Amino acid sequence: MPHIVVKLYPGRSEEVKKKLADEITKTVVKNAGTSEDAVSVDIVEVEKDKWQKEVYEPEIAARMDKLYKKPNC
Secondary structure, three states, rough: OOOEEEEEOOOOOHHHHHHHHHHHHHHHHHOOOHHHOOOEEEEEEEEEEHHHHHHHHHHHHHHEEEEEEEEOO
């Protein structure tokens, strides 16, 4: 605990994804009162043409009232 899933378009290098996971981990440890060993981060690449149906509709639009950070779209 906790497990974070980041979904984004493909195209970032493994180095960029590793840095992103490291920075997310640091922030979670600092702000959630947990240890680094307890954090897991998954990065899922979703093609742009599938984003609306696979991510936006079920995970963003359907949960807009529950999101702590909402997109400006």
